[in-house]
Amino acid sequence: xxxxxxxxxxIRVIVxxxxxxxxxxxxxxxxxxxLWMFLAPVSEMVSGLQQTVEVFFMxxxxxxxxxxxxxxxxxxxxxxASKALFATCYLILSLRIGLFHATFQNIxxxxxxxxxxxxxxxxxxxxxxxxxxxxxxxxxxxxxxTRK
Amino acid sequence: xxxxxxxxxxSTTLLWLVLILFLVSAVYSVRDLNFDFGEPQMSLxxxxxxxxxxxxxxxxxxxxxxxxxxVTTEISDIDGFVIAQGLTFIxxxxxxxxxxxxxxxxxxxxxxxxxxxxxxxxxxxLEAAVYASVRIADxxxxxxxxxxxxPWGAPFYNFTVGEPTGADFNLTHFQVTIPISFENxxxxxxxxxxxxxxxNSANSLTGSGQTAVQVSQHSRYNGSIDxxxxxxxxxxxxxxEVSLLTSLFEYGPLVVPYG
Numbered sequence: 001x002x003x004x005x006x007x008x009x010x011i012r013v014i015v016x017x018x019x020x021x022x023x024x025x026x027x028x029x030x031x032x033x034x035l036w037m038f039l040a041p042v043s044e045m046v047s048g049l050q051q052t053v054e055v056f057f058m059x060x061x062x063x064x065x066x067x068x069x070x071x072x073x074x075x076x077x078x079x080x081a082s083k084a085l086f087a088t089c090y091l092i093l094s095l096r097i098g099l100f101h102a103t104f105q106n107i108x109x110x111x112x113x114x115x116x117x118x119x120x121x122x123x124x125x126x127x128x129x130x131x132x133x134x135x136x137x138x139x140x141x142x143x144x145x146t147r148k
Numbered sequence: 149x150x151x152x153x154x155x156x157x158x159s160t161t162l163l164w165l166v167l168i169l170f171l172v173s174a175v176y177s178v179r180d181l182n183f184d185f186g187e188p189q190m191s192l193x194x195x196x197x198x199x200x201x202x203x204x205x206x207x208x209x210x211x212x213x214x215x216x217x218x219v220t221t222e223i224s225d226i227d228g229f230v231i232a233q234g235l236t237f238i239x240x241x242x243x244x245x246x247x248x249x250x251x252x253x254x255x256x257x258x259x260x261x262x263x264x265x266x267x268x269x270x271x272x273x274l275e276a277a278v279y280a281s282v283r284i285a286d287x288x289x290x291x292x293x294x295x296x297x298x299p300w301g302a303p304f305y306n307f308t309v310g311e312p313t314g315a316d317f318n319l320t321h322f323q324v325t326i327p328i329s330f331e332n333x334x335x336x337x338x339x340x341x342x343x344x345x346x347x348n349s350a351n352s353l354t355g356s357g358q359t360a361v362q363v364s365q366h367s368r369y370n371g372s373i374d375x376x377x378x379x380x381x382x383x384x385x386x387x388x389e390v391s392l393l394t395s396l397f398e399y400g401p402l403v404v405p406y407g
Contacts, residue, residue, distance in 0.1 A: 035172075038172045041175075107292050107293070108292065108294065109291070110291045111289075112289045115288070123164055126159075126160050127160055130153060137150065
């Protein structure tokens with residue numbers, strides 16, 4: 001009876017995690033969709049912008065789903081840290097894209113958004129630090145629980 | 149440790165939101181920024197100077213002020229030799245502001261002729277390279293470059309010095325007539341003198357004459373210069389040295405062989 005109840009709880013937890021992961025993934029996709037509505041005019045000017053943004057959001061959504069499925073375990077924080085580290089590295093590598101070039105008729109236009117990419121990379125680094133703190137916190141809580 | 153983690157989480161989220169909102173509003177500010185470049189104009193100012201003027205209309209409908217608006221122009225001849233430079237700088241264009249700026253570059257006519265004599269006799273194109281830069285919200289630099297051509301009309305287009313013809317004036321002298329024609333394609337009138345010196349085949353000055361020239365823009369000149377030459381000095385071949393002296397510039401001598 002107790003085992004049956006335990007299995008039911010486990011299934012409930014897995015379903016709940018799956019549901020949360022789906023919702024988070026959808027929210028992320030909605031953010032991408034909303035942001036892209038504003039960035040679409042710019043993407044016509046900058047070659048490779050759409051691909052760069054799509055890859056970034058795809059990886060972010062994948063990490064978010066995996067992170068949610070592994071919630072409550074150490075892997076949740078490992079995935080979270082990986083996600084933040086990926087964002088930092090990706091933004092740094094994309095810095096060259098921060099310099100937008102466009103040509104209208106005879107006019108060559110260039111917009112330098114490198115500063116934004118640097119700030120975004122720093123914010124991702126802050127996210128990485130947060131994930132490390134969460135990992136340490138998780139491990140210390142687990143150690144305390146084991147000692148008790 | 150949960151509280152600091154939560155605080156970092158909240159602050160990171162807020163900063164991301166601010167960053168994204170700022171990025172979107174900045175992109176839209178660029179879209180709502182209009183530059184209207186007028187037709188480039190050339191006119192005469194004092195001291196042998198030509199003024200190249202470009203009207204720039206700026207409408208800032210964006211969310212932010214525009215700072216450090218800077219326009220630099222380089223005008224060069226067809227060979228790429230820079231003959232004039234101009235710089236216009238506006239410190240701030242506030243949001244919602246409409247303004248018109250005039251970007252000017254002055255060209256010294258004498259320098260212009262020094263760099264290329266063909267400008268006097270042949271229609272050509274001057275190349276203008278314009279570099280403009282602004283800073284949206286004082287942190288996003290935007291630059292634009294463009295090139296365009298300015299048609300240059302030669303003031304002495306198709307300048308032709310005809311063969312000198314001599315007619316008996318008296319027992320010792322010929323009256324020599326030298327026909328001269330050209331078209332003034334320039335955007336200014338020509339007022340001045342044209343001088344001719346005639347040298348025979350022994351390189352001796354045989355005679356000289358001058359005539360006043362007044363030719364309005366886009367019109368043709370057909371005239372002649374008359375002077376007297378000793379019959380003994382006159383030879384079948386030789387050279388004519390033509391000097392052009394106008395209120396704007398002096399040019400010469402232009403050597404034209406005859407015979």
